[in-house]
Amino acid sequence: MALLKLSLIAAVMLGIGMLGIAIKIWGKKDGKFAGTCASQSPFLNQNGENCSYCGKEPSEQCAKD
Template sequence: MKLALIAIALLAVGFAGIAIKIWGKKNGEFAGTCASNNPIFNKEGEPCSFCGARPDEKCLAEEKE
């Protein structure tokens, strides 16, 4: 029971941190949301499945606003 309460408390802290970050950002969006554009994860150099940016380019989703 004690372990379950600790796990729930840690999850609550995590969700609160994300909520505070979204609240503090302009338009409530994260900058650079293209995780698939990371060269560590994208070994073949494929474009981002979200915005189409290449690994050496900036996320194009930020510019569409």
């Protein structure tokens, strides 16, 4: 019974997460994310390095968008 309850809670949480992502995509113009490079986050890029995926600087928009 506990395993069933845990599985149900996990499925509901996963569904809420997917719904949140869908709402974010739906709410954005043309369904595009903005600022998906990790270098946009000052918490992940404390040294101000360029993005390893697209090569952009932290102050620029992602070049792969």
